[in-house]
Amino acid sequence: MTRPRPRPGRYGATGGRRSLLGRRPPTARPDAVQRQKLLRVGGRSVAWLPPLLLLVAIAVLDWNTVGEFRIVSWIVLVPGIAAAICGVWGTAALAVLSLGAYVLVDASWPHQYQTGLPDFILVAVGGILATLACAVRVRGEQRMLHMRDVAETTRRTLLRPLAPGWGDLDHAAVYLAADSEARVGGDFYDIQPGLHGTRVLLGDVQGKGLGAVEAAAALLGTFRESAYHEPRLHTVADRLEVRMLRHVRYCAAIGRDDGDRFATGILVGFPETAATDTVEVINFGHEPPLVIAPDGVRSLPSGDGLPLGLSELTYDPPPLLRVPLAPGETLLLVTDGVTEARDAAGVFFPLRDRVAQALAEDPRTAEPHHLVQFVRDGTLLHAGGHLVDDTTIFAVRRPERTEAESHTGGEAGKPGGR
Incomplete structure (x- = not known):
């Protein structure tokens, strides 16, 4: 049975368009947003967790290997990974944390086994570049979201909800x-x-x-x-x-x-x-x-x-x-x-x-x-x-x-x- 409505509103404003099964269709979002949704637990972002676990793993492995096999310089990968999935401030924090972890782990070894200043510079520069790359990525994603919103508004204006x-x-x-x-x-x-x-x-x-x-x-x-x-x-x-x-x-x-x-x-x-x-x-x-x-x-x-x-x-x-x-x-x-x-x-x-x-x-x-x-x-x-x-x-x-x-x-x- 058709639901009664006041006659003046019969030809007035439309309601929301429904999907095939009566629900409002989900709005397609860019890959960046979908990726961020996958990195949330209980509504909170855990994008920082993978690079942090990598940092801990590198430090532990370096501590438990012999002096001739040092992998502490691999810490430079941590801010690089963070730049791909975290925000700017999160990437910067992980870059600083990586640099601090490098100094702490490297200083715990005897002098003859320390990697020293060259790898310190590598980790520091890597963190700075990763933070800058993250800023560029975030700005690009924001611009992409804005353009998608413009396209969605255009679509809804042309094909109005029924x-x-x-x-x-x-x-x-x-x-x-x-x-x-x-x-x-x-x-x-x-x-x-x-x-x-x-x-x-x-x-x-x-x-x-x-x-x-x-x-x-x-x-x-x-x-x-x-x-x-x-x-x-x-x-x-x-x-x-x-x-x-x-x-x-x-x-x-x-x-x-x-x-x-x-x-x-x-x-x-x-x-x-x-x-x-x-x-x-x-x-x-x-x-x-x-x-x-x-x-x-x-x-x-x-x-x-x-x-x-x-x-x-x-x-x-x-x-x-x-x-x-x-x-x-x-x-x-x-x-x-x-x-x-x-x-x-x-x-x-x-x-x-x-x-x-x-x-x-x-x-x-x-x-x-x-x-x-x-x-x-x-x-x-x-x-x-x-x-x-x-x-x-x-x-x-x-x-x-x-x-x-x-x-x-x-x-x-x-x-x-x-």
Whole structure:
């Protein structure tokens, strides 16, 4: 049963995006942070422990060997190791401790067996260089963390979090950037509830890099406004086309090489009438969505529309298709990161066949969260874990109405129902 919400907030702020199993997805962190997590016990850092144990081991071994075999100069390794895993002050402290341990151990030997000033200078200089190297490393890690935070903020701005049940739809999404460092690319998707029903958009901007991200942001901004206000889905499509043309012209005016940029996409409208078991679909040259139903998998018609940004090549707008989609049937939309994923032999990922097989084995595959998880895992396995393009997997469906909701036309359990 859908959770009641005040009607003014129905189209307002979104909540946190959930992961495949309903939990907030863990934020990927740099290797440096993961390494520091491994060196914590009970919430406290123990990064100092390995170099300290090495220092003790070298001192004990040197004390228990003969005078002709002195290894006390190996203490220079201690600040070097600390520089890789400790902070600046920790490295400096271990460097001083190493120098003190060297003096103490070396002085405990008779004069003829002492290593003397040369190794003292070696340990001292090694400690100073290790401390400087640690400072450079820490500064680089801080800069890397800052850049990752900027990339994460950009991703969350472009692909905003969607609350569970947003737009009176069950939904789940997975986005995998081909560039794991950039964390964002030209794929985009969103759900926008509005005055005339809920609209869904998924698309893929041609090309890569910041230019594709900017184009995706421009299209999403236009979609969020027009999908809320416009009564006709065709008008939303027209506004998206105009926005893409304006963006391309602006990029050309400032001398950027984006003159041939375009975007494929799927625009889906879920009419406001709860009894309607159809959806409106406009296809901008994108791979047709799949409908995952309890009795099997079917593809929607392609629609033969041109990608966004190419309307100057023809006077014909993309057609609007009305297709049946009963509550409980899931609409699966993917970008070409899925459909063009290849295995080692160059064979494309057979999306429809794999989903149909999984559905026959487990009917729960049709649920959005299970579906996107299955497609994600299957795509990564098929491609050997290496994605050559950004990949978006988006599943959405109307929730199945209860018997009480069916008798009242669905308004009883509908958020904000009048």
